[in-house]
Amino acid sequence: MTDPTFATRPDPARAAERDRDLKLLLAVLLALLGVTMTAIYALALNAGAAPRLADLALARVPQTGVDNPVTAVLLNYRAYDTLMELAVLLAALLGIWSLGPAPAGFQRSGPVLAGMVSWVVPLLIVAGGYMLWVGGYAPGGAFQAGALLGAAGVIVRLAGDPQAGLPGEAAQRWLLVLGVLVFTLVGLGLMLFGAGFLTYPPKLAKWLILLIESAATLAIGVALAAAYVGGRPTATSPLDPRPSAQPK
Amino acid sequence: MPEPAMTAPLVLCIVLPLLGALFATALPGRAVAVGIVTALVTAAAAVALTLAVWEQGTLHLVLGGWEPALAIALRADGIATALVLMANLVALGISVYASGYFQDAIRIRSFWPLWLLLWAALNGLFLAGDLFNLYVMLELLGISAAALGALTGNREAIAANLRYLLVGLLGSITYLLGVAFLYTAHGSLDIGILAAAIAANEQLFAVDAAAMTLMISGLALKAALFPLHFWLPPAHANAPAPVSAALSALVVKAAFYLILRLWLDVFAPVTGMAAAMLLALLGSAAVLWGSWRALRAARLKLLAAYSTVAQIGYLFLFLPLLVATPEGPARDNLLAALLLMAVTHGFAKAGFFLAAGLVQTNAGHDRIDELGGTAQRLPATTFAIALAGSALIGLPPSGSFIGKWLLMQQAIATGQWWWVVVILAGTALAAAYVFRVLSRAFGLEPTPLRFITDPRAEVPALVLALVSVAVLGLASGPLWTLLGLSGADA
């Protein structure tokens, strides 16, 4: 099979030489590609449709229920993208789970680290909550908040809890789907009431977006932490009879 | 603003499998039941969508109630609907098959949520009207497909699907750069708006051509166009049978659909004979090389996977003919033939892989040279392979026979007769690799007493194969109507 990226080459001496030639060729081609693309990019910037969507997007922000234009794009104009992106995260995590049980955790941390963890983690959670709220009018939002929660999980696992502070498997599963579920149900509910899928009435928009973002924050945080754990929650695995770690 | 009731199937086709995936995740003990119910309602939504498009023509829905430029649009025209209908019926068959295929609880829990996510991604991809949304859909598709492909858990499967994932990522990032170029030049992500802008701004030809090159190269990697096909055979051959069926029949087709969509809608003013010839030449190489490798394959599923490489190649042969044929009945016929081949391959390849999976489960392996006894013990399965195989060859009365007929007709009519030679060689090779398998089914084993031994697995395989042969070949007229094409005597 011809496989430019993964081939293993038998005869080392000659192969190395051919390898070098190929690399040189590739480098030249890629350099040409880079230069050409930059030139074309310059052309596009110059001749392109200058305001693009910016003016329109900014002009409609007051009707979106949020003040931060990026959040307006993410959760209102292009909410559907965001919904699907949550699904991507879910798919990745389910993929990770399908590959086997979680590997063993780390050694339980010493008192200094444990002490630090015990005040960093609550801080991260509070910071996450702040991020979530501030996303309405300034940079921030569900992803930033979720990332902070996920980081808290990473720290907890590093400190020795193999489950990264996550609840049992059943609860984890519900928390994981929470973001997409709330998002979808809100969208469908709006459709049912005649507004159209993911079409928020301006009056309700703010609260619906907050609801979706809160659910999404939890789901993202759990998904990131669980991804870091790197496998199925171990309690369900018959191969690995370790008891599941309880949240502290 | 369109009636929500009219456009509801558009949303439901995407949202129903998504919801199903969520419940299958949250309620792992009931994953199979959730999966089957979801499969049924999603397929019903796809049928409803088809009926709606049949009656009213293209459906278009701007989500969020904003100006089309600002928001994401869903759209179902004839091409999208034909593929959605095919994909959903095939996916229903795969679901029924899968409900009996997986035995071990962990596999069941892993399969269903990922499978329903993949399904949602497929429908989302076919129905998307926004280039960036398509990027997200491509990633959802790629990630769930790679995860499903690795489900057998053996080393080859993991290695192949890791490679598949990485190559797919490279493809979608390349695609995304093209999207970024288009946004820079034209300030929009909506397919319709972009198409108009590209047609109106001839001075941006260089940018548009570069964007097209990037996007189509990225997608060609995902569609496994020769010589970018290297990742496909190991990934498809090592996945569990229902997943192989979905990957080969549907996922690759989705990438091709996007290429076609870009080619026909977005970049229509930019495309030219040179680009079409290049793609068709690669397609020819795919037809010949894929068929040849299929003929030489030692394993049944590997054979099927290489056959996919070849079959995708045929679809690219249509491009230079589309360029050379002026608007009119002849071009309509060509476009419909293209869709017919894609749809037929979807049904046939799914049926083939499902049947191959049964053979593998029964024999404990899928080495073609040692399959004789198993093939004889399972007449219905062998029959499904035979039917699907005739559709892969393009024998009458399969849909691909009609497709190849119209393809050759237009190749002769436009003077591009050399594609006929490629088609003939590919067809002869396909016959050789299909009958290489079928000839093992005649041996001196004891006679099987029954035609069907395992209905839940054999009936879906048979039905899918039968659709590719009998239904699509003998009644393909409705496809023209669905596509809104007149066709008729060319």
Added chain:
Amino acid sequence: MSWDAIDSLLPVAIVLSSLLPGVFIFLVDEENHLLRTVLNLLGAVLKLALVGLLIWGVWLGQPIETRIDIAPGLTLVLSADALSVLFVTLSSVLWLITTVYAIGYLEHSPNRSRFFGFFSLCVSATVGIALAGNLITFVIFYELLTLATYPLVAHRGTPEATRGANIYLAYTLSGGLLLLVGAVWLRTLIGPVDFTVGGVLSGLPASMHGQLVAIFALLLAGLGVKAALVPLHGWLPQSMVAPAPVSSLLHAVAVVKAGAFGIVRVVYDVYGVELAYQLGLLGALGLLASFTIVYGSVMALAQDGLKARLAYSTVSQVSYIALGASLLGPVATIGGMVHLVHQGIMKITLFFCAGNYAETLGVHKVSQMDGVGRRMPLTTLAFTVGALGMIGIPPIAGFVSKWYLGLGGVTSGQYWVLLVLAASTLLNAGYFLPILYRAWFRPAPAEWPKEHHFGTRFETMGALLWPPVVTAVLCLLAGLLASAPFSPLEWAQLIAEREYGL
């Protein structure tokens, strides 16, 4: 029921009358002998009844046609004219007889549901070919016939069977591809190619004649494979590994006739005999056919295997039909057409008998046939009728064919045809008469190679005995009553009159 209601349904009903039973037979449990037999015979009898209706309708000059649009611009047309009736009737009658024969022949053998399922599909494809009203329909059923026959050739499951089947497939599928290209090419030139008396190409400008010759070469190559025209005949002797009913019906009637019938269709109803003559196509076809006639006979002389000898004889005899088509003038047409039927009933008789010798006595070779006439008199009598008919002894059917072919050669001024016929007749006698001599006049051996006693008062099982006897009687009747109404000859004259507008 009025003709209007029937005429559009009849052709498709004739195809379905064997297709649907075939599909159901696959689903029948292997041990359910009764249900399978009922389905088989029901289909065969029903088809025969429908064909009777068809004959009546065509005789009355009713337009009988089914049109199904499979795609815009591509229409499946099943229609009946005099020519198709000839072939449909032949296939349907012989299907019924062969089904009876096959039920007896395959008793207690494995995989019967599979066998009879594909057997029915074969007949469906054959009548589809006969009733095809345009070129694409013909191509579709032609390919279907290839597919449905493959499992029958491979049926026995021995390595030789698989090998023979694969050779068969390689030849016929390659031929099918060439036919397909020719059909598509023609379609791009003139649109839908409906079979029309007098041809459809005469209006084309002379500048296209080069393309027409090339297309004819493609079509002929595709059809010539099934018609076993030398050098495309290599599959036929190899396919003799198939069970006797398959050899009888398919390799004496359905498959080879499908090729010959296709050549007739292309010459008369696509190109038109005048245009084909002007383009020099008839001359080439005639040469090819003549060479095949002589070559097949010479090869038959050298075969010791009975079925192999019959197979080469088929190679030779089927080309009489092509020869008839290649000669300008209605008389030769009559000769070719009537041979379509006559060769079928004579050759199937011979194959049935060969099967009987093999099943009853284990005799597979000519050299083992000493004295079989005394052990199996009725079978050998039937064999004798068939063999003498093949040689062209009056009053058996084969004489009529050769007479009209020779006369056709004379009326068209092609005297060399007589030479070919004379040579062929001599060779026919050369390979059939020794068999008859052995069978009747040599003493029987003390022990047959592998004798079976079926516990009947006849020489062999009834289901095996009566089919060849019936077809042998048909051979005699076709010759004796050649000028009776509805005889093959009368019908061939009807065809010739319509083709030449007499």
Added chain:
Amino acid sequence: MTAQLLYGGAGLMLFVLGIWSFLVHEPLLRKVIALNITGAGVFHVLIAVAYRGDAAPPDPVPHALVLTGIVVAVSATALALILGARLQDSDDDA
């Protein structure tokens, strides 16, 4: 304009370098990092497009696209790494 071109051009260079690294280097981790660099290059291009001078607020749409893109990239990276880890496990077992 110049700032945009510099920033975006740098993104294009990252894109090209990422592809180079992806094609040339064998180890999985390097490939995954290479892909992330490629992705980052594309995100740079989008961010550069969003810039509308110091006076006007930037275009929020590309920003949102980049945020979405990052999450997608993170997800894919996570799955790729775990697949790689499982591959290594099975190599160790063998």
